[in-house]
Amino acid sequence: MIHQTEQYKIMKVAQIGGGYTGKSSLYLRYLQGEFIDNPNYIGVEFYTKTIKIAEEQIKFQFWDCHLNEKIYSLYQNYFKQCSIVMISYDITNRYSFDRAQLWCKDYNQKKLNKVALLALIGNKCDLEQQRQVSYQEGKHIAKSLGMLFFEVSSKTGYQVNELFESLISYVININ
Template identity: 30%
Template sequence: MTVEPSTNEAITLKILLIGDSGVGKSSILSRFVSDQFLGEDMQEATIGVDFKVKNMNSGNRKVKLTIWDTAGQERFRTLTTSYYRGAHGVILVYDVTNKSTFQSLDTWYHEQSNFVTNENAIRMIVGNKIDKESERSVIREEGVEYAKEKQALFVECSAKSSVGVEDCFNEMVQKILDTPSLFSSEKKEGINLATDNYSYISNCGC
């Protein structure tokens, strides 16, 4: 028997940000949590894993997001695999101005598939840096098609201008909370992701 969580009790969700170094994962996280933009000249590369908490409301439900920003460098991969455990959502980020970061998504998708303990965790493909439209090397349609192929959500955003960033997290949270079959009274964590696969393409950040 499945039940929805209490509206008075905050639901804790674990979200991961993964992708190549330099795609803007830390900037997306900073923009969402504190509404600040960390430009390339304002931050150092993430070492291992960074972690931030964001409390939010989704409808009449309180949600506590624990967001993990993982380093994209190969030498830190062995440090981050344990952080995939228990993830409710995985956001795979690429840079729309850097084709190689888009091509690396297969590697990242394969990695998270191996280490995420809940195989039905929500996946989202995010193309960042759409503020650099004149430098774009990955068109939106390519991202949409890739997301469809992986049965994942899709959003384009800009951490610099903030377009699409909040919508990125809101879409993921909303899709989880709007699905009653994701919750089980037998799960203390409050989330039991459904076995049904689905594909959802967001219009945010167009």
């Protein structure tokens, strides 16, 4: 779902997931090219980035939703307006992966947005020695739920640009 203005297209992106999964750090790595450990945000953070693809200006609005079960329902209406919804987990935290799966299933069951691109994101892959969720397991769950799958490291920048370039390219090509 891309909105058009006279100057550029607007694409909304939301990222949800449990605390300390690296959601804010992932956005900040992509937008600013630097790693900020535990930015300490509460509620919703909003970022923008304008990029040029071919001859089009596209303004991305990134919504970083710091979720817990109590406020998840508040964001559901916003998800209906998004082009991309990323559900993130920490590969070193099994509980965060289990919660991410529940949010994925809930999102799909409620059909919050039939046109949004859904992606499951495993973050902190720089902490391989502490891994609790295998790459294969994440990929399998994403495939079973009809989602794209990526593993990244906000800290090192591993696959961060590739993640966003892939998602952006995919959405642009289907619209």
